[in-house]
Amino acid sequence: MIKDEIKKLITDKTACIGIIGLGYVGLPLIVEFALKDFPAVGFEVDEKKTADINAGKSHIVDVSSENVQKCLDGGRFHATTDFAELENCDVVVICVPTPLRKTKDPDMSYILAAGEQIKKYARRGQLVILESTTYPGTTDEVLQPMIEEAGLKLDEDFLLAFSPERVDPGNPQFQTHNIPKVVGGVTKDSGEAASFLYSQIVDQVHFVSSARVAEACKLWENTFRAINIGMANEMAKVCNALGIDTWEVVRAAATKPFGFMAFYPGPGIGGHCIPLDPHYLSWKARQHGFDSQFISLAEQVNSGMPKYVVKLVSDALNTEKKAVNGARILILGVAYKKDIDDMRESPALSVIDLLRSKGAEVVYHDPFVPEVHFDHAYTIGAGDPLFNSNLTDDLIKSTDCVIICTEHSGVDYPRVLQLASLVVDTRNALNEELRDGSKAKVVRL
Numbered sequence: 001m002i003k004d005e006i007k008k009l010i011t012d013k014t015a016c017i018g019i020i021g022l023g024y025v026g027l028p029l030i031v032e033f034a035l036k037d038f039p040a041v042g043f044e045v046d047e048k049k050t051a052d053i054n055a056g057k058s059h060i061v062d063v064s065s066e067n068v069q070k071c072l073d074g075g076r077f078h079a080t081t082d083f084a085e086l087e088n089c090d091v092v093v094i095c096v097p098t099p100l101r102k103t104k105d106p107d108m109s110y111i112l113a114a115g116e117q118i119k120k121y122a123r124r125g126q127l128v129i130l131e132s133t134t135y136p137g138t139t140d141e142v143l144q145p146m147i148e149e150a151g152l153k154l155d156e157d158f159l160l161a162f163s164p165e166r167v168d169p170g171n172p173q174f175q176t177h178n179i180p181k182v183v184g185g186v187t188k189d190s191g192e193a194a195s196f197l198y199s200q201i202v203d204q205v206h207f208v209s210s211a212r213v214a215e216a217c218k219l220w221e222n223t224f225r226a227i228n229i230g231m232a233n234e235m236a237k238v239c240n241a242l243g244i245d246t247w248e249v250v251r252a253a254a255t256k257p258f259g260f261m262a263f264y265p266g267p268g269i270g271g272h273c274i275p276l277d278p279h280y281l282s283w284k285a286r287q288h289g290f291d292s293q294f295i296s297l298a299e300q301v302n303s304g305m306p307k308y309v310v311k312l313v314s315d316a317l318n319t320e321k322k323a324v325n326g327a328r329i330l331i332l333g334v335a336y337k338k339d340i341d342d343m344r345e346s347p348a349l350s351v352i353d354l355l356r357s358k359g360a361e362v363v364y365h366d367p368f369v370p371e372v373h374f375d376h377a378y379t380i381g382a383g384d385p386l387f388n389s390n391l392t393d394d395l396i397k398s399t400d401c402v403i404i405c406t407e408h409s410g411v412d413y414p415r416v417l418q419l420a421s422l423v424v425d426t427r428n429a430l431n432e433e434l435r436d437g438s439k440a441k442v443v444r445l
């Protein structure tokens, strides 16, 4: 039986693991397998990333170059742009992007491209696993027929499963090995083989009855986050309107030991997951005649946050008898979240776009991001690139307003408070203790 054949290769650590896409998801995963002594090949379309990885350089914050080098040294791991090597792989895991089209429909082109390569080099005996976040049905509706076009039969010649990736870049507590892994096969054998594989590198595998359950599980998790962040953003606006301290309210609510989970407001949502994934679910639901209203509402609230932040800035400047037009504004933190360099869908881009469109002169400081470009589809309009400014005393003093968009740990907030005249803090980076006795006027979300 093919399941037993693959399990034996896994047990013997002779199963060659191929990972397609070496980004935030694929690189940590392949390093995990290689460090556990599995022969591993990473497939990339980006030649620079491939060359860097083969030179022992990691481009992902959570993966140390030291570990990449350790894998290379063993001679059991390398990256390549040559997909013909897929034929040598017993396991193929797909970790390619799943963005949205401009219409907010799923962009399946990356999964299809990976599927085409798998089909081209498919042979009997392979276990294929999709990890890219996608709508329920992708694994069996899209990938299965593609592989079958190579003349192979599911369960007889190949196995096929879905296992969502839950990695949280920049989270020092939870990394690949200690995040429970949900696994569902298109068939029972597929699910069991895939579960056995992951049990080699993660502490806990949660087996579900189908690939569709596993696909839906990931979208449920991220839709839960998007909706709860939307609710926190709405509550922040309500609290502001009522003159109540939002952050004190959340802190108090979070003391309830059951039935409450704290989510926090911010300038909007970013990254490759939370702003996108719920659309995969609502798109699929629409195909079945269902309109998911919570998802639409959360999207509306969350995507409106940059405008709300700019309104806070404009109102705050107004109290100083200043206008946004002509104001010099310093953005602190442009990555979409704390202590990482990921700019994808970052709300800071929209905040900057909006301010510049109103005539503000914007500069930024982010220890993780050397430059920011505005020619991506995720920003409101195109504009000149910006380059990281050093957080000098002169810079802080010369600005009319500082906006904290991302609360990176390494920033000297007490100094900002000491030297700035006005700060709009969208992340509660300036807690009570820091604000106490500060000269700056602070407006918080």
Ligand SMILES: NC(=O)c1ccc[n+]([C@@H]2O[C@H](COP(=O)([O-])OP(=O)(O)OC[C@H]3O[C@@H](n4cnc5c(N)ncnc54)[C@H](O)[C@@H]3O)[C@@H](O)[C@H]2O)c1
Residues within 6 Å of the ligand: 020, 021, 022, 023, 024, 025, 026, 043, 044, 045, 046, 049, 095, 096, 097, 098, 110, 113, 114, 131, 132, 133, 134, 165, 166, 167, 168, 169, 272, 273
């Ligand atoms: N970033 C996260 O925190 C996170 C967390 C959980 C799940 N996910 C999901 O995992 C998937 C991958 O996300 P990511 O953040 O790693 O993306 P990424 O952009 O960091 O990495 C994807 C990599 O795939 C490469 N690639 C694109 N097409 C390819 C192809 N045809 N063949 C080989 N390589 C190809 C790209 O060059 C890139 O290096 C997405 O579906 C995402 O939603 C991401």
